[in-house]
Amino acid sequence: MNTEGPAANEGLHLIPFRGLRYVPERIGSLAAVTSPPYDVVVRPDGLLHLESADPHNIVRLILPQATTAEARNQQAAETLDRWLSEGVLAPDAEPALYVYEQRRGDILQRGIIGALALSEPSEGVVLPHEDVMPDIVADRAALMRTTAANLEPLLLTYRSTGNAAGTTAVIERTILRSVLLATTTEDGFSHRLWSVTDPGELSEIRADLADRQALIADGHHRWATYLRLRAEHPSPGPWNYGLVLLIDTARYPLQVRSIHRLLHRLPVSEAIAALSGSFRIKRVDGPLPLALDALADAAAEGNAFLLAGDGGFHLVDRPDPELLSRTIRADRPEAWRTLDATVLHSTLLDHIWRIPDTPEHIAYIHDTEAAVTHAERNDSTAVLMHPVREEVVRELAREGVTMPRKSTSFGPKPATGLVLRSLALD
Numbered sequence: 366m367n368t369e370g371p372a373a374n375e376g377l378h379l380i381p382f383r384g385l386r387y388v389p390e391r392i393g394s395l396a397a398v399t400s401p402p403y404d405v406v407v408r409p410d411g412l413l414h415l416e417s418a419d420p421h422n423i424v425r426l427i428l429p430q431a432t433t434a435e436a437r438n439q440q441a442a443e444t445l446d447r448w449l450s451e452g453v454l455a456p457d458a459e460p461a462l463y464v465y466e467q468r469r470g471d472i473l474q475r476g477i478i479g480a481l482a483l484s485e486p487s488e489g490v491v492l493p494h495e496d497v498m499p500d501i502v503a504d505r506a507a508l509m510r511t512t513a514a515n516l517e518p519l520l521l522t523y524r525s526t527g528n529a530a531g532t533t534a535v536i537e538r539t540i541l542r543s544v545l546l547a548t549t550t551e552d553g554f555s556h557r558l559w560s561v562t563d564p565g566e567l568s569e570i571r572a573d574l575a576d577r578q579a580l581i582a583d584g585h586h587r588w589a590t591y592l593r594l595r596a597e598h599p600s601p602g603p604w605n606y607g608l609v610l611l612i613d614t615a616r617y618p619l620q621v622r623s624i625h626r627l628l629h630r631l632p633v634s635e636a637i638a639a640l641s642g643s644f645r646i647k648r649v650d651g652p653l654p655l656a657l658d659a660l661a662d663a664a665a666e667g668n669a670f671l672l673a674g675d676g677g678f679h680l681v682d683r684p685d686p687e688l689l690s691r692t693i694r695a696d697r698p699e700a701w702r703t704l705d706a707t708v709l710h711s712t713l714l715d716h717i718w719r720i721p722d723t724p725e726h727i728a729y730i731h732d733t734e735a736a737v738t739h740a741e742r743n744d745s746t747a748v749l750m751h752p753v754r755e756e757v758v759r760e761l762a763r764e765g766v767t768m769p770r771k772s773t774s775f776g777p778k779p780a781t782g783l784v785l786r787s788l789a790l791d
Contacts, residue, residue, distance in 0.1 A: 370542040376490060377523070377574040378482035379611065381460035381567060384560075385514075386546065391453045393419045399556075401426040402517055402583065409737050421453050423782030427508075434504065438511035445512050456790055461560035462540040462570060463784055465610060469554045469775050474617045474777055475536050476519055477561075477570065478784060480606035480791070491521065492762040493581050496770045497589045498631035498722075504606050505590040510597075513788045515608035517781040519584025523577045524615045533574025533616055535566045546783065556780055558634050579611065580762050582619060582775035603791035610779045614755075621758070623750035625736040626709070626770040627728040628720060629743065633675040636746045639717050645683040653678075653737060657749070664751035668708045671749035674740030684708060692716045698766055700757055704767040705750055706772040713748075729771040 392398050397419035404427060406412055415424040429441040448454045463478040484490040507653060509515065539559045549555045561567065581588055591607035598604035613617065628636070637646055649659040649671075656671055656678035664671035669682035692712040693702050703708060714720045720727065730736040733749060740747035753773050761768060 368474065375721060376576045377579055377611070379462065379477065379570065379574055379609075380482070380606065381477035381562070382480045382606075382608075382786050383456045383458075383460050383739075383790050384463060384478075385449075385456050385787050385790075387421070387456050387782065388452055388455050389546075391451070392421050395546060395556075395783070396550050397555060398422050399548070399550055400424045400427065400782040402778050404729070406780065407471050407730060407732060407739075421448060423516070426512070426514075427781060429508075438508050440660070441508060442512045445514060454785070456787065457560065459562055461562045462567065462591070463545075464536050464559040465779065465783070466540065466557040469552075469559075472554075472620070472777060474612060474619070475540070475576070476610050476612035476617070477532060477536070477591055478558075478608070478610050478779075480515075480603075480786060481521070481609045483591050483605055483607055487766070489527070489578060491581060491588070492580050493585055493588065494681070494758050494762040494768055495581075495585045496767045497586050497773055498770060501586045502589045502593060505586055506593050509590055510782060515786040515788070517587075517785075518608045518610040518779055520582040520744070520775060520778060521579040521609050522582045522612045522614045522775070523574075523579045525573075525577075525613045526615065532570045532611075533613060535561060535569050538566075540637055547551070547757045550780055554777060554780070556783060560745050574611075580759055582773075583778055585770070594697050603788040606791070608786040619775045621752045621755050622731070622774040622775045622776060623733075623752045625730050625733060625750055626748040627730055627736055627739055628718070628746040628748065629726055629728065631718060631720065631746045632744050633672055633679065633740075633746050636672055636718065637679060637681075640681060640713075641683050643688050643717065644681045647680045647682075649678045649680045651678055653734065656680075657733070660749060660751050664705070668703070668705050669751060670705065670709065670713075672790070673737045673747045673749060674745055676741060684712065688712060688716075698761065698764060700761055701766050701768065704753065704757075704772065705769060706753075706769040709748065709750070710769045714774060731774050 387398055398421050400415050400423045412428060415422050425444055426441050429437040431437040431440050465476055465478050467474045486493055539561055542559060545558045545560055547557045595604050605621055640646055649656050657681055660669055660671040663680055663682040668684055672679040672681055736747040
């Protein structure tokens, strides 16, 4: 592995690595050992489901279960070592970049998995668009430090001119070859993986990406973790790189979805009572898809949220302008001040409901039905959000303005467990 990274502002520098992959003969099926990204797993139900799917499911590495953080991380490291010694996981024979394809119905996404040279936001090569929580970064860093592995790629996007050249040309040639693996996960997505080892094709990709800029679509905490661990290992080496999936959205546009909030200790009745006089509150008819249509209509006119948890749906919109001016920072661009996530956190959570942004009080849930179900089951409030447009996200990122954390969910997200990166091998 070449461990000499590019100079600042040179663009994206993606290098091959020896991927760790499951040995098919040692597991029940590839689908049974994969998982969504760690922060998408709905706990505890989803975690238990994945653990029971196969004794070697990757969730035992990304979300190990023990009584203390130190014990959890040590357990993950020991599990990874055991799976390697038992031949459940094995490294590929030579370093490669990996073409990865996801498909379900009309959705098709293809990109390149590799080890990306790390850069600071100030260098303008990889742009974050969301804030992170220090405790989550510390947790992920401890796991990564103990296992000495990148267990799942984060998702980056860039935009080419859309023509079939460079990286795109390599991808389109590669998908005509024999696959390394193919599987279909229970969400209906088919996944295929190929390796790229030819020096000429690796050079094509390197030249094509040399002047590209990427947006973090998913994985801000993992990116911050990479940067923290690089600072701990200042000498050139494997910690100067992080595992990523890179997608050209000019060729394969991503979907942008919302991430919803579950307010554990706030019943819907109390949430609505506190909003009286500050927002319009309107009960809307279900089922959930119809209620989400009402949210979309209201969001087209301004800030809007849908509250659920008492068996019904309540549209919250038309905030008092004077309230917004008092509770939202004025030193940010208009596009940031009018984000639903900004209004939710600055006005509703901080000012009206006075709920701290901690795991004891707030959970972030990608699946809309799961958010509603959890709220109804526990007499809490689900705040359902309408998605932000990708161009708003990208423009704010270019301006160096980060959105409130968990403002967006780009997808489809890569399945975790198809290819891992061991820093001990690089």
